[in-house]
Amino acid sequence: MANNYIGLFDVIGPVMVGPSSSHTSGAATIAWMTRQIFSGTPVKAEFTLYGSFAETYKGHGTDRALIGGILGYKSSDVRIRKAYAEARKNWLKVDFNVDKETQVSHPNTVDILVTGDDGHTLLIRGESIGGGRVRIRRINDIEVDFNGEYSTMIIGHQDVTGTVAYITSCLAEEEVNVATLKLFREGKGLKAVTVVETDSTISEELKEKILQYETVTSVDLIEI
């Protein structure tokens, strides 16, 4: 859903598990978005905390919020409080590293490395920018920038001519209006990520159709 104005529920909200919109709610949302981008069942999640996250994460329940997000809990889900027990119940191993040395561009930054039951991994860097709002800044080795406030489709592909044209033609056929479309890549002809933000939700059929294209390796949807 488009959310480009300050609305009533941005002020009277979000509904969230306390105590901090930036250190708890934002952390949960970054991890929840990571879970949406990750395909398969996660068995291990390693979190590296930077800046202010590194200094005060325990007292703000940032650790529990991050674990909860990886388990698929939204920032208003009270199961976050018992996240360590929930992780054990779901056979999810968790590990926290604190990095107070590395300089990061935003004080509330976290790296999340998720491993699936088939051994494949996903690395996400997220920033909690205040009031529960977040930005995703890295997917594996590719620097990106999106916030999940729209319906978002994340397409992993090879940087080959025609890929983006195919994606946009699929969207046009289904009459999905594009709000933004950004391509991020390692380099010319190498791995790329295209992030499409749309005004309406994207169907599973559309996702499957894009996934059929030969240069496309993954398609993930984020719906807040």
Added chain:
Amino acid sequence: MNWDFRNTEELLRLCNENDMPISEVMIRREMQLGESRRKVILDRIDENMRIMSIAVDRPISEPVRSMGGLIGGEASKLSQLDESKAICGPVIHRAIINALAVAETNASMGVIVAAPTAGSAGVLPAVLMSLYECYDISIDALRSGVINAGAIGYIITRNGSVSGAEAGCQAEVGSASAMAASALVEIMGGTPEQCCDAASIALSNLLGLACDPVRGLVEVPCQTRNTMGAVGAYTAAELAMAGVGPHIPLDEMIQITYDVGRALPESLRETAKGGCAVAPSLCAECSREAAWQKARSLM
């Protein structure tokens, strides 16, 4: 018809031209910009009010320690205070209990509605629930109050700040107090102008308030600051309804609050490096704990 507004002046013009309270203009703005139906918005407001009331009620009957361990059980303690010793009168007494309670819910990882932030989440529900408990107020009126508060909070977010890290506690509890003051005036039958007057008074009364959380936690002094935000809202609403003040229009007051916030030293903007956060007695405890942690890590 365009229902969007960018400041108090435009909001009041819409209210006066259409003979509407602030809440009605705000809900029409939300319907227009969010492309939603009135019923959808009202249902969501009701859900948020339900969450607010649980956040108020639970700590009174089931006190819990906070995550950081500095607070817990205060709302219950105050509600057990002997009536002969309760000097504030029923409505203020209830407001204080409610504000403590929401801060406890928040600090123990319970579910709250940020209004406008988690750290200041106690103010608006404290005011609304105490009013409901002590006066003959309909749920419809309370709902209008929440929407009215949303309009004031939106203008402050747009033209000022609601972030303690950016502009101190005056931006968090100060904004919440202004929102609650305006809500009170609309619920009690005041005019849109009086709503904005009340918000301006509430902001000016908390001007310069530092954000200085002990150990960086949303516990001390945040919890009791929420009680003050709630009481300040009652004071400001009563003054505005009587036609006392304000001396500064709300749009100007929002700008002033923002400028003062930016002028606060970094140590007083949520860094836990100044104010109450460096109180010697509490710091002694911090360094003792740090010493223990160091000792443990060496073992």
